[in-house]
Amino acid sequence: MLPGEWAERVNTVRVIGTGVMGRGIAQICAAAGITVQLADARHEAVESAVAEIGRMYHKLAGKGRMSAEQAEAATGRLVPLSDPLDPADCDLVVEAVREDLDTKRELFAGLERALPQRTVFATNTSSLQVTSIATALQDPSRLAGLHFFNPVPLMRLVEVIPGARTAADLPDALTELVRRLGHTPVRATDTPGFLVNHAGRGLITEALQILAEDLALPEDVDRIARDVLGLRMGPFELMDLTALDVTHPAMESIFSGYYGDPRLRPSPITRSRLEAGLLGRKTGEGFYRYEDGVKQERPEPAAPEPTGRPVWSDDAALLDALAEVGSPVERGEEPSSAAIVLLTPHGHSAASAALSARLPAQQVCGVDPLSNATRCTLTVHPATDRDMARAAWAALAATGRAVTIVRDGPGMIAQRLLASIVNTSCFIAEQRLATPEDIDTAVRLALGYPSGPLEWGQQVGPRRVLTILRSLHSATGDPRYRPSRWLVERADLGLPLNETGTAVADVL
Ligand SMILES: NC(=O)c1ccc[n+]([C@@H]2O[C@H](COP(=O)([O-])OP(=O)(O)OC[C@H]3O[C@@H](n4cnc5c(N)ncnc54)[C@H](O)[C@@H]3O)[C@@H](O)[C@H]2O)c1
Incomplete structure (x- = not known):
């Protein structure tokens, strides 16, 4: 069957794990006309998910985003299951249970015994390897990664990730299904952090490095990131929002997954803050303090009067x-x-x-x-x-x-953040972990940057970005600033950063 045909014919999806992510995935599937079986190890989680999704549809109908009939029909497509391994037929299982390899492996091994061969399996893991999860299956070709972002209905991006043994036609089929759900698919490889979480290290690790060098305060870095680079949120505000119990382990796992590549190096700053419970918004204190959920920020000092000096x-x-x-x-x-x-x-x-x-x-x-x-x-x-x-x-x-x-220091602040964002994505392109187009689309949609990182580097100028990195590299001796070959080649040859150019495969 062609991928598009399979996607059109998907009639029933089973979402297992009805926590934050499972609820969102179930909501968009049922809204797209698909029957959704919901299952969780805790039955009360299923009941509350069905009730909450129903309320979301009601709210959307109130805002005119769907009709009352559509809301009612979508709610009617939610089918609670008492057992995740129920043998009832379904076309696709999307697993969104807790992030633990053994839990996911055990679940898929049970599903393989319970469901027919034609059922496709997908995992929403954010940090485990798809290939590791698939080793639990007799037939690992039927599983791929389908990585949604939080909150699912608003974050319109989904990474489609083939594992090492995933069937060749499965990623295309899932890509078409993501389109049917009204989301934007990008293809990522089964590598640490996949695409978006890898690309996002550029901003976060560099902001922490700036802090470690005592160049600026977190609020100063955030103001520069917002006002000069045009980011919706500065790196420290972002870490406070996602919370260090998520961010720090993610940084460590991507760094160790790449066997200690210095450009992905995490920071001892976040480790000690994590241990101290300074997680961010949710604990009332992170890089900022929060009172009744409102960020407390010191006002900027008033500038002195001009002196008349030339x-x-x-x-x-x-x-x-x-x-x-x-x-x-x-x-x-x-x-x-x-x-x-x-x-x-x-x-x-x-x-x-x-x-x-x-x-x-x-x-x-x-x-x-x-x-x-x-x-x-x-x-x-x-x-x-x-x-x-x-x-x-x-x-x-x-x-x-x-x-x-x-x-004062090499690269100041905005240049360093920007160069790190661009260079990290150039490494991703260099290693062919995603196409330049997918890198730009994924980062714009998932991280909310004003431009995709490769487009951005192109606008600023590849030579300029290269100069910043080379100066940082020579001033610090730190290999995290080594420029990627993707950047060096394109800067030298005068080619755009966001295009692949001629590849060996084009010649053969
Ligand atoms: N929260 C995010 O921002 C985010 C983003 C992308 C991907 N993810 C991934 O999505 C998955 C779920 O994350 P979440 O934030 O929704 O977690 P969550 O804690 O909100 O929900 C997990 C649910 O899984 C259930 N569960 C645990 N073990 C189970 C089992 N063996 N069988 C059935 N149900 C089981 C729990 O009862 C819970 O309801 C994880 O793999 C996570 O890495 C999370």
Whole structure:
């Protein structure tokens, strides 16, 4: 049978494990006209799932997203089962029980005995390998990963993951079924973190590295991530939302799954915070404190009054913006001894840029060249004169931007986060763990970035991203900053980051 035909003919799906994920999966399946058998080790979990899904349909009908008749019909398609191994016929089983290899293996071994050969098996595991789960089956070809995201009805992405022995036509069949459910399928490989959770390490591990280097406070990094990079949520807010009891083990499992690749290195910071119970929103304290569920954030300090000191910069556009609001600027070859010197290096620290250009270090501050009209990052190094730094802060604030002051260092903050996001996805593309198109689609939909990471790297410029990484690599000696071959080749050859180009298979 063709994959599309199979997907169209799916009439009954069994969802086992009716917790957070199982409920969402059952909700979208029944809404798409499929009969859904619901089963769980705890019968009360099934009862509450049926009631909750019914309420969700009712709410959607109230908002006009479905008709009252559709809501009633979908509710009628929910069939509670008292035994997950009930021999009643079904086309597909989606397993969403707790994340434990033995539990999942035992369940599938029982299902294989209970259900006919034609029933397809799918697991919603987020961190176990599909291939490991399939070893419980006499016939491992009938199982694949179908990785939904939380909350399922709103997160429209699903990773379809073939295991090492999955039947060749099964991923296509499941891909068509995901489309029938109104979600967007992407193909991922059965590798640690699959696609999205692997790609997401770029932001999180780099934010923790910045914190470990004491370059900036969590709220400063979050503000830069939101205002400059355009992320919906900064990395520390995100960790507080997902909670460290989920994030930290996920980081450890992806890192060990890749046998300690430094670009995926977790942080001792999250391990100790996890042990201390500072998990995030759900425990009332994480990187932020929460009162009645509301994040407590210190207000940003008010900028001082402008001093009238002139500004000299290597960035003409920055001087234009300052001149426009009446700040005195110097446009000569060299700054006068009274001038604030604002340097905007890519990859390098302002201090090292000052040394290379033989500029007086005490007059120099850095401005992240990725700053924008909303927010700019000002960096200070140990030799910066304090009054000069305050004058720089005042002058930048007078242009109407919010100013975040951080310690000077190679790559500053926005450049480092962006370069890490782009490079991580370039590694994914390089290893052919997903197509460039799927990488961009998956990350945009599941992580809410303003662009897919490869498109984003393309917009910023592959050469620029490469410069940032090479500077970080040489300044720190840390192999986590080694640029991926995907990035180096495309930057050197002038090819787009988000296209594969000619592959060996195209030639043969
Ligand atoms: N929560 C997420 O954000 C998320 C996202 C993607 C994937 N996942 C994966 O989905 C699966 C379920 O996660 P969840 O967050 O819905 O968990 P959950 O704790 O909310 O629900 C798990 C359910 O499984 C039931 N269960 C446990 N053992 C069982 C068994 N042997 N047979 C039948 N039912 C059993 C429990 O009673 C519970 O109702 C896990 O594999 C998880 O890794 C979770």
